[in-house]
Amino acid sequence: MTAEQLVLWNAHLADAERPLDDTRWSVTIVGDRIHAVHPIDGAERPVDAIDLDGASIAPGMIDAHLHALSGEIVRNPGFGPPPELKGGEPRPRELGYFVLAALAKAIVESGFTTVRDVGSDDLEGVALRQAVDLGIVPGPQVLSCGRIVSATSPGGVLFTPMYRQADGPHEVRKAVREQIRDGADFIKIMATGARSVERENPEPAQLTREEIAVAVEEAHRLGLRVAAHAEGLTGTRIAVEEGVDTIEHGLAVHRDPALLELMAEKGTTLVPTLSTFHDLAERFPESFPQVLVDQAKRQLEEAYQSVAAARAAGVAIALGHDSGPPGDAAIELIRLVDAGLTPREGLDAATRSAALALGLEDRGLVAQGQRADLVIIDRHPLRDISVLHDRAALRGVVKAGDVVYARSAEDQSLRALEG
Structure with a gap:
């Protein structure tokens, strides 16, 4: 439900550009936009305003690296249906779309109001975007790459429904x-091979320079951005030099200070995806060949080094979870801070920096004119960044002016507006 005017009263504000202080604020939302932001300065609460009693308002978070695989529940323990049993009732492919709807609801109710689908089976990301946009299912705004453009490769065998192989x-x-x-809302290319494919070496470039240049030229000509899966240094360097907009994973960039300088100069954003390296190295080692587990342990260390090096070089960084379960993406924010970002820089990676990387200049700040994507939380994230990963501390989520989640009990005023 969208209120014609929604006033959030008596709250602290937290975004990447706002100083940390004890000022209490009022945020007025009209339609899908933030209409006004001003300190309350002891003023009397308007009759229709929702008194947040000192809770904090932050921008809705953005996951810049999501794989919306409706059938893949291996990395999402406790989410989706239990494993299919032999002899049980056959499960049709279409069942996966109901799982996808549940996934979308879990994501938006965790405070992530925008996600970028960087590869899903059979154009499921596009279908989910349409379902959300049409109001069929609740969920975050979805940007999808369609299928990933890759060279003919071993990964194409494992990920046939997700890849478009081209030579x-x-x-x-x-x-x-x-x-x-x-x-597709943007284009995703495989500049290098994938760490999750035993028969691929992620170090050399997979697409040639000419192939990457053409992909960037065609996408940019038609107004779309380009994300490059890039692990090894050679493919990463070619992708940056040829003008991709984001480097996904980018675990080797710490090896080349000149490349980091070039990324900062060109405005290329790094999406580190630390969580996915934890998955292979620590969380699900029994699910992968040992050679990939050993490789992931090395890559995990390099990925953290690359975040620190990118920060030092002034490279923009955006949050990308690349893991599960749905609704848990804020763990990546905590890991970015563990890698060397300050809490403010971490919040920026999850909000404003991610928005700019995706070409969405209308969100990521709590400011007049911005889209009203907001999370309401018990504690100030610049004092305790882990609050954004604490579901018990999440009081409400507003997406484009709609209250899409409200905690029960004390938040009846928000719940009355929940659609």
Whole structure:
């Protein structure tokens, strides 16, 4: 439900540009926009305002690296249906779309109001975007790449429904156009191989320089951004030099200070995805060949080094979870701070920096004119960044002016507006 005017009263504010102080604020939302932000200065509460009693308001968070695989529950213990048993009733492929709807609801109710789907089976990310936009299911705003453009590769065997394999500049250009035809909001390419494929080496470039250049040229010509899966240094360097907008994973960038300087100069954003390295190295080692587990342990250390090096070089960093379960993406924010970001820089990575990386300049701050994507939490995240990962501390979520989640009991005033 969207209130014609929603006034959030008596709250602390927290975003990447606001000083940390004890000022209490009023935030007025009209339609899907923040209409006014001003200190209350002891003024009397308007009759229709919701008194937050000193809770904190932060921008809705953004996950810049999500794989919305409806059928993949291996990395999401406790989410989705239990494993199918032999002899049990067969489960149709379409059952996965109900799982996808539950996934979307869990994500937005955790405070993530925008996500970027960087590869999903059978264009599920596009379908989910449409379902959310049409109001069929609750969920975050979804940006989808369609299928990932890769070279012919071993990964293409394992991820056939997610990949569009293409060889040579003409075929790559066609593959980019196909994704746009199918509803992609941006283009994702495989600049290197994948760490999760035993028969791929993630160090050398997978697509050639000419192929990457064509993908970037065609996407940018048509107004779309480009994200590059990039693990090894050579492919990462080519992707940055040829003008991709974001480097996904980027665990090798600490090895080349000149490359980091170039990223900072060109405005290329790093999306480190620390959580996915924890998955292979620590969380699910029994699910992968030992050679990949050993590699992930090395990569985990490098990924943390790359975050610290990128920060020192002035490279923009955006949060990308690349893991599960749905609703748990804020653990990546805590890990970014563990890697060397300050709490303010971590909050920025989850909000404003991520928004700019995705080309969404209308969100990521608690400010007049911004889209009204907000999270309401018990404690100030710049004093305790872990509060954004504490579901018990989450009081409410507003997406484009809609109250999409409200905690029970003391938040009846918010719950009355919940759709």
